Amino acid sequence: MFEVDMVxxxxxxxxxxxxxxxxxxxxxxxxxxxxxxxxxxLMLASSAYRxxxxxxxxxxxxxxxxxxxxxxxxxxxxxxVHKFTQSTIPDEMETEVIV
Amino acid sequence: MNIxxxxxxxxxxxxxxxxxxxxxxxxxxxxxxLLLGIYYITLDEKLLGLFQIFVYTGGIAVLMLxxxxxxxxxxxxxxxxxxxxxxxxxxFVALTTLFFVHKDxxxxxxxxxxxxxxxxxxTFGDMVILxxxxxxxxxxxxxxxxxVIKPKRRDDV
Numbered sequence: 001m002f003e004v005d006m007v008x009x010x011x012x013x014x015x016x017x018x019x020x021x022x023x024x025x026x027x028x029x030x031x032x033x034x035x036x037x038x039x040x041x042l043m044l045a046s047s048a049y050r051x052x053x054x055x056x057x058x059x060x061x062x063x064x065x066x067x068x069x070x071x072x073x074x075x076x077x078x079x080x081v082h083k084f085t086q087s088t089i090p091d092e093m094e095t096e097v098i099v
Numbered sequence: 100m101n102i103x104x105x106x107x108x109x110x111x112x113x114x115x116x117x118x119x120x121x122x123x124x125x126x127x128x129x130x131x132x133l134l135l136g137i138y139y140i141t142l143d144e145k146l147l148g149l150f151q152i153f154v155y156t157g158g159i160a161v162l163m164l165x166x167x168x169x170x171x172x173x174x175x176x177x178x179x180x181x182x183x184x185x186x187x188x189x190x191f192v193a194l195t196t197l198f199f200v201h202k203d204x205x206x207x208x209x210x211x212x213x214x215x216x217x218x219x220x221x222t223f224g225d226m227v228i229l230x231x232x233x234x235x236x237x238x239x240x241x242x243x244x245x246x247v248i249k250p251k252r253r254d255d256v
Contacts, residue, residue, distance in 0.1 A: 001101060003202070008105040010194040012112060018187035019116045022180055027166060031115050031128050034159065038135060041151075049142040051205060060147055061229050064154060068233045071159045072240030075166050079243075082169055 005046035013039035026078050030071065037067040104138045121167050129160040146226070158237040165241070 012035055019032025044060040047053050108131050115127035132155035139148035 002205075003199075004102060004105070006198055007195055008109065010191050010198070011109055013194065014187040014191035015109065015112045015116065017190055018183055021186060022183035023116065027121060027124070027163060027170070028116055030163065030166075031124065034128070034132075034155070035112055038132070038155075041147075042135065042138075045139050045142055045144050045147055047205075049144060057144065057147065058225070060144075061150065061226070064147075064150060065229050065232055068154055068159065069236045071162060072236040075162050076240050076243050079166060079169055 002046060002050035005050065006043060009039045009042040009046065012042065026082075030074060034067065034071065037063060037070075101138070101141070104134055104141075108134050108138070121170070125160060125163055125167060128163070129156050132156050132160070154233055154237075158233070162237065162240055 016032045016035030016039060019028055019035065023029060023032065041060050041063055044056040044063070048056040048060070111127045111131035111134065115124045115131060118124040118127060133152060136148045136151035136156065139145075139151055142148075
């Protein structure tokens with residue numbers, strides 16, 4: 001069953017990769033990034049349970065904390081930039097830097 | 100049972116990326132994270148599963164809901180690059196091939212490892228710090244987001 005878990009984790013990672021590379025909308029980019037991170041967490045959890053590699057679980061917690069920080073700060077930055085540019089696509093967000 | 104769970108996760112992942120309405124997309128995303136959390140619980144990683152459900156379905160989904168209140172409920176149509184599907188599929192095939200080539204080494208690790216008893220009790224302090232970090236970051240993001248969304252009071256009116 002470890003093989004099944006890993007194949008599904010790879011599939012989730014690939015879907016996330018497709019989302020990151022094809023979509024330009026901010027929220028979809030975020031969903032895709034979270035999918036990439038969750039694929040890694042799935043791999044770690046599966047290897048801890050199926051192979052008995054207990055060191056994977058603290059690593060999974062650490063990855064989850066980093067994902068949360070990234071989401072909280074990223075959405076905040078987006079909200080702040082969106083307020084001035086009125087755009088949801090990061091490529092179109094051009095702001096003037098006032099010195 | 101596991102295959103049904105994981106297939107549903109993949110279907111919800113595709114739905115959250117392909118839906119035109121951002122609320123549908125967010126609900127699919129939240130359900131996907133919920134299913135992954137339940138799957139971790141079935142894998143006997145109860146704390147990780149609960150962590151997943153609280154953090155993703157609870158915290159990050161609500162933060163993204165704040166984001167949706169800013170941008171509106173429909174996504175702008177964008178032209179997807181046809182090569183990206185091929186690249187993602189190629190990546191999947193490459194990862195799967197690499198995994199099956201090196202699978203025997205992973206099983207060799209399994210024979211040497213002894214499962215430690217009381218791992219959770221020994222790492223309880225670290226877990227509390229992690230929970231505090233996650234809670235603080237989500238709280239900070241939510242409060243700042245409310246500040247950003249809130250319209251400024253006009254003194255001249």
